[in-house]
Amino acid sequence: xxxxxxxxxxxxxxxxxxxxxxxxxxxxxxxxxxxxxxxxxxxxxxxxxxxxxxxxxxxxxxxxxxxxxxxxxxxxxxxxxxxxxxxxxxxxxxxxxxxxxxxxxxxxxxxxxxxxxxxxxxxxxxxxxxxxxxxxxxxxxxxxxxxxxxxxxxxxxxxxxxxxxxxxxxxxxxxxxxxxxxxxxxxxxxxxxxxxxxxxxxxxxxxxxxxxxxxxxxxxxxxxxxxxxxxxxxxxxxxxxxxxxxxxxxxxxxxxxxxxxxxxxxxxxxxxxxxxxxxxxxxxxxxxxxxxxxxxxxxxxxxxxxxxxxxxxxxxxxxxxxxxxxxxxxxxxxxxxxxxxx
Ligand SMILES: *Cc1c(COP(=O)(O)O)cnc(C)c1O
Numbered sequence: 001x002x003x004x005x006x007x008x009x010x011x012x013x014x015x016x017x018x019x020x021x022x023x024x025x026x027x028x029x030x031x032x033x034x035x036x037x038x039x040x041x042x043x044x045x046x047x048x049x050x051x052x053x054x055x056x057x058x059x060x061x062x063x064x065x066x067x068x069x070x071x072x073x074x075x076x077x078x079x080x081x082x083x084x085x086x087x088x089x090x091x092x093x094x095x096x097x098x099x100x101x102x103x104x105x106x107x108x109x110x111x112x113x114x115x116x117x118x119x120x121x122x123x124x125x126x127x128x129x130x131x132x133x134x135x136x137x138x139x140x141x142x143x144x145x146x147x148x149x150x151x152x153x154x155x156x157x158x159x160x161x162x163x164x165x166x167x168x169x170x171x172x173x174x175x176x177x178x179x180x181x182x183x184x185x186x187x188x189x190x191x192x193x194x195x196x197x198x199x200x201x202x203x204x205x206x207x208x209x210x211x212x213x214x215x216x217x218x219x220x221x222x223x224x225x226x227x228x229x230x231x232x233x234x235x236x237x238x239x240x241x242x243x244x245x246x247x248x249x250x251x252x253x254x255x256x257x258x259x260x261x262x263x264x265x266x267x268x269x270x271x272x273x274x275x276x277x278x279x280x281x282x283x284x285x286x287x288x289x290x291x292x293x294x295x296x297x298x299x300x301x302x303x304x305x306x307x308x309x310x311x312x313x314x315x316x317x318x319x320x321x322x323x324x325x326x327x328x329x330x331x332x333x334x335x336x337x338x339x340x341x342x
Contacts, residue, residue: 002284003054003167003339004338004339005227005228005229005260005336005337006059006173006227006228006229006260006261006338007224007226007227007228007232007309007339007340007341008010008042008224008226008227008334008338008339008340008341009100009224009225009226009341009342010042010152010223010225010227010340010341010342011048011221011222011223011224011225011342012050012145012284012342013277014209014210014221014222014223015047015050015051015223016050016051016053016054016209016222017323018180018206018207018209018219018220018221018223019031019033019056019203019207020054021055021219022187022190022201022203022206022219023055024206025190025191026185026190026197026201027194027197028197028202029059029183029197029198029199029201030057030195030199030201031056031201031203032056032058032059032060032077032183032201032202033047033048033051033056033058033059033060033202033203033204033207034186034202034203034204034207035047035048035059035060035061035066035070035204036060036061036063036066036204037062037066037332038066038202038332039208040204040205040207040208041208041224041266041331041333041334042145042223042224042230042331042333042334042340043334043340044061044066044069044070045069045070045073045223046340047207047208048070048075049065049073049205049342050219052073052076054174054180057075057076057077057184058076058077058079058200058202058310059075059077059078059079060078060080060081060100060204061078061079061080061081061097062064062080062081062082063080063082064080064091064096064097065340066080066098067080067091067096067097067170067174067304069185069246070097071096072213077098078096079097079098079100079119079148080092080097080098080099080100081100081101081121081129081245082084082102082129083099083100083101083102083103083106083121083129084098084099084101084106084109084110084111084115085106086112087146088212089109089113089115090101090111092110092113092115092250093113093114093115097308098117098118098119098147099119100116100118100120100121100150101118101119101121101131102121102129103119103129103287103341104131104135104138104140105121105129105143107131107135107140107141107173108333108340110144111143111144116145117145117146117147118146118147119143119146119147119148119149119150120141120144120146120148120149120150120152120177120179120274121150121151121152121234122136122149122151122173122174123151124151124152124166124167124169124170124173125154125165125166125169126151126152126154126166128152128154128155129152129281130151131185133173136173136177140149140284141177146177146178146179146180146181146324147173147181148179148180148181148183148199148200149177149179149181149182149183150182150183150184150200150202151166151169151170151173151183151184152184152186153166153184153185153186153188153189153192153196154166155190156186156188156189156192156196156212156334157186157188157212162194163189165193165274166184167195167196167282170182170184172244175193180199181198181199181200182195182198182199183198183199183200183201183202184197184199185201185202185203186196186201186202186203186208186299187203187204187205187206187207187212187216188205188206188212188213188216188316189201189213190203190216191212191213191216191330192204195269199261205327205328206219206220206330207223207226207291208223208224208316209221209222209223209316210215210317210327210328211316211317211327211329212327217282217317219243222314222315222316223313224331224334225311225314226261226265226267226311226312226314226334227309227310227311227312228259228260228261228277228295228309228310228312229259229260229307229310230257230258230259230305230306230307230308230309230310231258231259231260231273231294231306232258232260232306233255233256233257233258233299233304233305233306234255234256235253235254235255235256236250236253236254236255236256237250237253238250238251238253238254239251241288242256242287242288242296243287243288243289243291243296244288244289244291244318245289246261246288247272247273247288247289248257248273248287248288248316252270254286254287254298254300255298255299255300255301255302256296256297256299257277257284257296257297257299257308258293258294258295258296259277259294259295259296259297259310259312260293261293261294261295261312262291262292262293262295264292264293264335265334265335265337265338265339266330266333266334266335267273267290267312268290268323268324268329268330268333269289269290270322270323270324270325271286271290271295271319271322271323272286272288272289272290272341273286273288273340274275274286274322274323275295275312275319275323276288276297276312276313276324277295277297277310277311277312277313278310278311278312279299279302279304279310279311280302282302283297283313284297284298284302284304284310285297290322294307295312297310314330316330316331317330
């Protein structure tokens with residue numbers, strides 16, 4: 001197939017280093033990996049292969065289709081976070097992954113299907129997925145062989161009283177349930193300290209270079225590096241404008257490179273006026289609006305020619321501040337037109 005004018009360089013050493021750092025911070029707890037949404041946009045197969053080689057055992061996807069895509073890897077432990085709908089029973093019974101049961105109806109369905117070991121999600125105040133205290137009191141989990149009992153933190157990226165509150169509720173709810181392991185922390189939750197690690201942590205974002213809390217900044221390195229090819233270099237004369245709606249006007253003659261990346265690739269319009277490409281460590285400011293498939297950057301005094309490749313700055317905390325998007329959206333929004341390199 002013809003090579004694309006757009007590349008996503010993925011740094012396996014950086015991914016591994018991030019997992020090892022999070023595993024260290026998890027103390028005695030095992031450290032898993034959330035690889036849903038195609039490994040947060042980087043390729044679930046590549047992520048899971050890389051992390052399994054590093055020693056990661058517990059992998060989490062959202063759906064059974066995502067689990068089936070990873071079946072060839074024969075991962076040590078793969079779990080489906082969104083549980084078992086009627087439509088999922090056959091896939092779940094095939095043993096491709098273990099369901100995370102999150103409603104009383106799912107628990108009944110799994111019991112009736114004669115499914116084996118499962119995980120269970122408890123709701124401790126996020127009010128997203130999970131069984132509540134009423135479900136537990138009603139015997140929803142009776143007869144289930146529970147491997148990991150888990151819950152999810154709503155505000156771990158903030159110093160919120162909600163964190164301790166959810167932790168307390170988790171411990172109280174887990175008290176009456178027989179399970180092999182307890183698990184509460186996502187990436188940000190790991191930074192909340194040993195009290196939040198329990199037996200298994202479930203980082204996603206930070207594996208991929210995201211920094212959900214400032215206290216993780218020193219430990220996490222960038223994993224995903226978009227590169228775009230220069231399709232044209234032109235001189236824009238003083239007084240001329242660049243791009244849709246002419247939002248940028250040259251105050252002096254300016255050398256401009258047109259790069260093959262745009263909002264259809266997840267390089268959102270919010271980067272307009274804020275984003276930048278990189279050349280030999282120097283920042284090349286974005287000029288005008290992000291188009292669907294193109295951006296313009298200032299290359300005045302830079303030796304950049306048609307056909308060259310430029311890094312697009314995608315340091316996630318900085319890119320999030322520039323674009324107004326979350327670090328999660330920046331990763332999962334990366335489109336399908338990249339040639340993924342690793
Ligand atoms: C996505 C997800 C994670 C990972 O969260 P991050 O904030 O990306 O670290 C962990 N647990 C559950 C239940 C999730 O849905």
